[in-house]
Amino acid sequence: MVKKKIVVVGGGFGGVSAVDALSANPEFEIHLVDRRNFHLFQPLLYQIAMAGLSPSDIAIPLRTLFRKKRNVHITLAEVDQLDIANNKIHYDKNWVEFDYLVLCCGAKHAYFGNEKWEEFAPGLKNLEQAIEIRRRILMAFELAEKETDPIIRSKELTFVVVGGGPTGVELAGAIAEMAKHTLANDYHNADLAKIKVMLVEAGPCILAAFPQSLSLTAQKNLKELGVEVIINTRASDLSKDGLQIGDQYVPAKTIIWAAGVLPSSLTMQIPGEKDRLGRALVLPDLSLPEFKNVFVIGDQAACKSKSGEFLPGIAPVAMQQGAFLKDVIVSDMLGRARPTFEYVDKGIMATIGRSKAVVSTKGFNFSGLPAWLAWVFIHLIYLMKFKNRLFVFLQWAWSYFTFGRGARLITHKTWRFYDGEKIKLE
Amino acid sequence: MVKKKIVVVGGGFGGVSAVDALSANPEFEIHLVDRRNFHLFQPLLYQIAMAGLSPSDIAIPLRTLFRKKRNVHITLAEVDQLDIANNKIHYDKNWVEFDYLVLCCGAKHAYFGNEKWEEFAPGLKNLEQAIEIRRRILMAFELAEKETDPIIRSKELTFVVVGGGPTGVELAGAIAEMAKHTLANDYHNADLAKIKVMLVEAGPCILAAFPQSLSLTAQKNLKELGVEVIINTRASDLSKDGLQIGDQYVPAKTIIWAAGVLPSSLTMQIPGEKDRLGRALVLPDLSLPEFKNVFVIGDQAACKSKSGEFLPGIAPVAMQQGAFLKDVIVSDMLGRARPTFEYVDKGIMATIGRSKAVVSTKGFNFSGLPAWLAWVFIHLIYLMKFKNRLFVFLQWAWSYFTFGRGARLITHKTWRFYDGEKIKLE
Numbered sequence: 037m038v039k040k041k042i043v044v045v046g047g048g049f050g051g052v053s054a055v056d057a058l059s060a061n062p063e064f065e066i067h068l069v070d071r072r073n074f075h076l077f078q079p080l081l082y083q084i085a086m087a088g089l090s091p092s093d094i095a096i097p098l099r100t101l102f103r104k105k106r107n108v109h110i111t112l113a114e115v116d117q118l119d120i121a122n123n124k125i126h127y128d129k130n131w132v133e134f135d136y137l138v139l140c141c142g143a144k145h146a147y148f149g150n151e152k153w154e155e156f157a158p159g160l161k162n163l164e165q166a167i168e169i170r171r172r173i174l175m176a177f178e179l180a181e182k183e184t185d186p187i188i189r190s191k192e193l194t195f196v197v198v199g200g201g202p203t204g205v206e207l208a209g210a211i212a213e214m215a216k217h218t219l220a221n222d223y224h225n226a227d228l229a230k231i232k233v234m235l236v237e238a239g240p241c242i243l244a245a246f247p248q249s250l251s252l253t254a255q256k257n258l259k260e261l262g263v264e265v266i267i268n269t270r271a272s273d274l275s276k277d278g279l280q281i282g283d284q285y286v287p288a289k290t291i292i293w294a295a296g297v298l299p300s301s302l303t304m305q306i307p308g309e310k311d312r313l314g315r316a317l318v319l320p321d322l323s324l325p326e327f328k329n330v331f332v333i334g335d336q337a338a339c340k341s342k343s344g345e346f347l348p349g350i351a352p353v354a355m356q357q358g359a360f361l362k363d364v365i366v367s368d369m370l371g372r373a374r375p376t377f378e379y380v381d382k383g384i385m386a387t388i389g390r391s392k393a394v395v396s397t398k399g400f401n402f403s404g405l406p407a408w409l410a411w412v413f414i415h416l417i418y419l420m421k422f423k424n425r426l427f428v429f430l431q432w433a434w435s436y437f438t439f440g441r442g443a444r445l446i447t448h449k450t451w452r453f454y455d456g457e458k459i460k461l462e
Numbered sequence: 463m464v465k466k467k468i469v470v471v472g473g474g475f476g477g478v479s480a481v482d483a484l485s486a487n488p489e490f491e492i493h494l495v496d497r498r499n500f501h502l503f504q505p506l507l508y509q510i511a512m513a514g515l516s517p518s519d520i521a522i523p524l525r526t527l528f529r530k531k532r533n534v535h536i537t538l539a540e541v542d543q544l545d546i547a548n549n550k551i552h553y554d555k556n557w558v559e560f561d562y563l564v565l566c567c568g569a570k571h572a573y574f575g576n577e578k579w580e581e582f583a584p585g586l587k588n589l590e591q592a593i594e595i596r597r598r599i600l601m602a603f604e605l606a607e608k609e610t611d612p613i614i615r616s617k618e619l620t621f622v623v624v625g626g627g628p629t630g631v632e633l634a635g636a637i638a639e640m641a642k643h644t645l646a647n648d649y650h651n652a653d654l655a656k657i658k659v660m661l662v663e664a665g666p667c668i669l670a671a672f673p674q675s676l677s678l679t680a681q682k683n684l685k686e687l688g689v690e691v692i693i694n695t696r697a698s699d700l701s702k703d704g705l706q707i708g709d710q711y712v713p714a715k716t717i718i719w720a721a722g723v724l725p726s727s728l729t730m731q732i733p734g735e736k737d738r739l740g741r742a743l744v745l746p747d748l749s750l751p752e753f754k755n756v757f758v759i760g761d762q763a764a765c766k767s768k769s770g771e772f773l774p775g776i777a778p779v780a781m782q783q784g785a786f787l788k789d790v791i792v793s794d795m796l797g798r799a800r801p802t803f804e805y806v807d808k809g810i811m812a813t814i815g816r817s818k819a820v821v822s823t824k825g826f827n828f829s830g831l832p833a834w835l836a837w838v839f840i841h842l843i844y845l846m847k848f849k850n851r852l853f854v855f856l857q858w859a860w861s862y863f864t865f866g867r868g869a870r871l872i873t874h875k876t877w878r879f880y881d882g883e884k885i886k887l888e
Contacts, residue, residue, distance in 0.1 A: 073604060073872045090516040097870045099648035109650065112604040112872075128608060163871070178499060178538040182554060222525035224535065444523045445589070446499045446538075 039065040039107075040365065043125060043134040045115050045302070047075045047098045049351040050140030050334030053358030059105040061362065063369065066107055067134075069127060071114040073097055076163065079351065079415060082203060084166035085292075086210040087174070087444040091163045094419070115141075118305040120327055136329045136365055139316075140358065141300035143335035143349060145293055153274040157291035160203055169292055173211065174446050176290050181225045187287075193231045194288035196279060198271045199295030200237030201244070202386035205254055207292055208235040209389035212261040218444075234264045234288075236271045236281050238295070243386055243394065245348060246401075250394040253403045257388045271295070297349065299336045311338035311346060320376040321364050322357055331364070333357035339377065347379055356380060387411045465491040465533075466791065469551060469560040471541050471728070473501045473524045475777040476566030476760030479784030485531040487788065489795065492533055493560075495553060497540040499523055502589065505777065505841060508629060510592035511718075512636040513600070513870040517589045520845070541567075544731040546756050562755045562791060565742075566784065567726035569761035569775060571719055579700040583717035586629055595718055599637065600872050602716045607649045613713075619657045620714035622705060624697045625721030626663030626670070628812035631680055633718055634661040635815035638687040644870075660690045660714075662697045662707050664721070669812055669820065671774060672827075676820040679829045683814045697721070723775065725762045737764035737772060746802040747790050748783055757790070759783035765803065773805055782806060813837045 042058055044051050047070035058064050074095040083089040102108040117126035124131045145159030158165050158172075176192045183189040197208040215231040235242065235258060241251045242258075242265060255265050269282040278287040299315050308324050309317040315338035318324060322331045322339060333339075334354035339347050347353045360377045367374050383397025385407065393407035402410075468484055470477050473496035484490050503520040510517060528534040543552035550557045571585030584591050584598075602618045609615040623634040641657040661668065661684060667677045668684075668691060681691050695708040704713040725741050734750050735743040741764035744750060748757045748765065759765075760780035765773050773779045786803050793800050809823025811833065819833035828836075 073600065073870070090518045091871055092516045095871050097648070100870070103647055111608060113608070174499065182537060182539070221529055222523070444499070444526070445517055445521050 039063055040135045040369070041065050041067065041133070042136040042138065042365070043067045043069065043132065044138040044140065045069050045125070046140040046142060046300075046334070047072070048078075048140060048142045048334060048354065050142075050354035050358045051138070052098075052101065053355040054138050054140065054333070054361050055102060055105075055108055055358075057359040057362040058365070059102065059108050061366065062107060064107060064365070065109070066105075067109045067111065067132075068098060068102070069111045069113055069115055069125075070098060071112070072162075073099070073112050075101060077415075077419060078161075080419075081160055081163075081166050082206045082210060084163065085160060085169040085173070085207065086214055087170050088210075091167070095163060115302060118302065120307055120324070120330055123329070134329075137331065138358075138361060139302070139306065139330070139332045139336055140334040140354065141302050141336055143297040143299050144301070146296045146298035147293065148296065150274070153293065156274045156276050157198060157279075157293040159293045160207065161297075170444075171446050172290050173214070174444060177215075177219055177223060178446070179289070181223045190230065190232070191277065191287040192289045194234070194278075194286065195232070195290045195292070196234045196236060196271070196281070196286060196288045197292045197294055198236050198279075199293065200235055200239065200242030200265070200267065201294060202384075204235055204237070204292075204294035205242055205258065205386055205388055207294060208233055208263045208265075209258055209261055209387075209392070212258075212263045213389040216262065231262075232264065233262060234266060234281070234286065236269055237265070237267045238270045240268055242267065245384055246386070246394060246396050250396055250401050250403060254386065254388055254394050257392045257403075261389055297335065303332075303336050306332060306336075313338070315346075315349075321374040322361065322377050323364070323374075331361055333361070339379075341379055341381075348384075350384065352382060353379055385411050385414070465489055466561045466795070467491050467493065467559070468562040468564065468791070469493045469495065469558065470564040470566065471495050471551070472566040472568060472726075472760070473498070474504075474566060474568045474760060474780065476568075476780035476784045477564070478524075478527065479781040480564050480566065480759070480787050481528060481531075481534055481784075483785040483788040484791070485528065485534045487792065488533060490533060490791070491535070492531075493535045493537065493558075494524060494528070495537045495539055495541055495551075496524060497538070498588075499525070499538050501527055503841075503845060504587075506845075507586055507589075507592050508632045508636060510589065511586060511595040511599070511633065512640055513596050514636075517593070521589060541728060544728065546733055546750070546753055549755070560755075563757070564784075564787060565728070565732065565756070565758045565762055566760040566780065567728050567762055569723040569725050570727070572722045572724035573719065574722065576700070579719065582700045582702050583624060583705075583719040585719045586633065587723075596870075597872050598716050599640070600870060603641075603645055603649060604872070605715070616656065616658070617703065617713040618715045620660070620704075620712065621658070621716045621718070622660045622662060622697070622707070622712060622714045623718045623720055624662050624705075625719065626661055626665070626668030626691070626693070627720060628669065628671075628810075630661055630663070630718075630720035631668055631684065631812055631814055633720060634659055634689045634691075635684055635687050635813075635818070638684075638689045639815040642688065657688075658690065659688060660692060660707070660712065662695055663691070663693045664696045666694055668693065671810055672812070672820060672822050676822055676827050676829060680812065680814055680820050683818045683829075687815055723761065729758075729762050732758060732762075739764070741772075747800040748787065748803050749790070749800075757787055759787070765805075767805055767807075774810075776810065778808060779805055811837050811840070 042064050044054050052075050055068050058066050074097050077094040080094045098110050113127040115125050115127045124133050147153045158168050180189045180192040195211050197204045212233045243251045243254050258265050271279050273280040306316040316332045317338045318332050324330045335349040341347050364374050385395040387393040391405050391408045393411040394403045395407040395410050468490050470480055478501050481492055481494050484492050500521040500523050506520045509515040524536050539553040541551050541553045550559050573579045584594050606615050606618040621637050623630045638659045669677045669680050684691050697705050697707055699706040732742040742758045743764045744758050750756045761775040767773050790800050811821040813819040817831050817834045819837040820829045821833040821836050
């Protein structure tokens with residue numbers, strides 16, 4: 037039996053679900069190529085930045101995930117070139133051939149031509165960024181605790197999150213809470229109560245993907261947490277000391293970028309049409325119009341729903357797409373017509389700090405504690421699939437009830453970072 | 463009532479136990495100054511390097527530790543100058559006065575004039591180093607898995623630990639086990655069985671601080687794990703490709719330095735005599751001969767035992783010294799004569815991978831599983847003092863019984879590191 041060689045690029049939600057589904061078929065020889073050695077549960081990445089969880093709680097080595105799958109081969113490498121016309125991709129200085137190619141390299145943060153802003157306002161897409169954001173937030177408190185000049189101190193206690201999507205909302209809410217409950221006990225300096233958290237959204241509302249009622253609820257919840265929500269306003273002129281928000285200049289030591297993403301750079305090498313976000317347009321079977329054996333899924337793909345809009349770049353879409361590919365390739369092998377991908381929309385959710393969230397599912401909208409519990413439950417279910425992930429929940433539940441922040445460690449840079457120096461730790 | 467201002471420099475075992483004891487007395491105003499914001503449980507640091515535990519499992523924020531102590535003030539800062547004659551120390555660009563000073567800045571790795579070796583053979587003293595060692599070990603496996611040239615592959619699968627003290631023994635044993643049990647399942651490349659782990663000790667035996675019988679037992683246990691133990695031999699000429707061990711050259715990608723420590727650089731600014739390790743000689747009350755209000759404890763201090771030898775640089779010594787200081791300062795306030803520090807030697811222990819260890823206590827020596835259980839128990843007791851540390855044990859027990867390595871993440875550098883390049887992660 038000649039095995040079909042399927043190369044999957046990217047171990048995110050799309051890639052893992054594709055490999056998981058495809059590996060069930062012994063006629064497939066699957067090669068999963070990723071630049072990192074782990075699958076990251078991105079929806080909880082903000083918990084790392086908030087010191088609520090540790091990296092190993094939400095990242096699982098790809099080899100561990102597919103340990104039992106004999107027909108899955110994992111390579112830690114970065115794909116740098118595509119030669120789709122000739123069924124080849126390039127990594128580790130070699131050209132590798134494939135029968136089928138699945139591209140699911142995800143997205144990165146977009147600074148829309150202001151890439152230098154990244155230094156002042158890191159995004160939240162990978163573990164290193166999450167740890168850097170954690171470091172900056174905790175460092176801001178340490179510096180404020182020592183600072184005698186009230187003007188500098190208020191700058192150190194001002195946190196601005198740019199972008200009112202789910203990540204921005206989660207971050208802003210979590211920072212406000214972290215300040216109120218957790219850190220207030222740890223710092224004797226009363227002014228810490230004077231912490232300022234701002235959420236800046238260029239559009240007319242936060243959580244634009246949600247029904248207006250939920251978007252307003254989220255905004256109300258954030259206000260209750262002490263977050264200043266600013267809509268219809270663009271952030272500009274970011275520097276290490278602050279940023280311009282509309283026509284007001286805000287001095288701020290800590291700025292976090294949660295505004296807009298772009299598909300992985302590799303997408304530019306995909307032949308064919310792109311949508312305005314730069315995602316590759318795919319057919320209803322998720323293949324490229326010109327290349328039936330090349331599929332693009334997840335944040336990299338511009339895939340239309342039945343009703344004709346593009347599907348959003350969220351985990352459920354990528355996971356369903358990944359699982360769907362098995363049916364397509366099996367149909368090919370059986371000489372049948374390919375099925376059409378239909379996204380089953382189970383809804384969307386976003387959490388706003390402890391015990392508050394918004395959920396919109398099948399026209400049914402709810403918020404508050406029930407929504408938060410639904411949010412916890414769904415994330416827990418996913419994590420439970422990873423051996424040993426139970427501890428995540430225990431740890432997490434514990435820090436929820438104790439207001440603890442077990443992972444509140446300042447690592448990987450020295451406290452002098454803001455002076456521009458970097459001391460070598462002994 | 464005029465409070466006594468006591469400045470404690472360093473939040474290690476000595477500092478934490480000193481602050482803990484002193485803070486019970488409301489007449490003391492305690493200032494704990496540390497460059498890091500957390501207390502690190504160093505004896506388990508090798509578990510981070512081995513991906514068995516996560517940083518937050520063994521590091522606890524100092525502010526959390528002393529949250530309830532109103533007379534404890536914590537400052538995240540690096541002390542850069544001492545002016546002991548004038549009762550002042552310098553940090554954050556300010557001179558700070560003290561009534562009493564406690565120096566417990568610990569030790570750093572010593573490369574004995576070959577500091578450039580650190581790049582090729584990191585030590586294991588802080589979290590960043592542990593994560594870097596973890597990264598190098600896991601990366602070596604990933605590269606070996608991809609490597610086609612058997613000579614390069616064997617270089618990538620050769621791990622050399624320099625220094626046969628407890629840390630070196632723990633690391634060598636753990637690497638050998640990690641390779642055998644954990645990683646063998648994850649890599650299809652059979653040659654991974656050909657992994658080579660070497661432990662190089664310049665002296666006549668490993669674990670020199672232990673009775674000879676235990677030292678030999680440890681050596682036997684290591685051999686059973688597949689570790690090549692080389693004694694009476696010096697490592698030299700370290701490079702990124704290997705090192706000279708006696709008169710044989712060993713090509714090795716991963717070298718770890720566990721040979722010898724030096725007291726923190728600040729020790730050089732302490733007036734008075736030093737021992738041959740560069741530690742400050744202290745009186746039986748742990749104060750400096752010339753300055754009764756300045757104490758040096760832990761790895762920074764050369765403190766004689768009753769029998770006249772210098773006490774070793776281990777946690778129990780530092781902890782007992784820290785607690786002892788309270789009695790000294792209280793005696794001063796009561797105008798009484800100062801007590802003399804007497805170290806209560808509860809023994810020493812070292813673990814050699816899973817279920818094997820050596821313990822020497824009050825002339826009673828034992829090894830194997832009982833010793834390992836004693837080792838686990840004692841470390842657990844200590845960790846349990848930290849709120850939420852129970853999870854450490856659960857997680858740890860879990861990964862013990864499942865041979866899991868939950869924290870097996872390659873982070874904070876890209877996989878191309880060994881090519882000398884550094885790609886920015888998206």
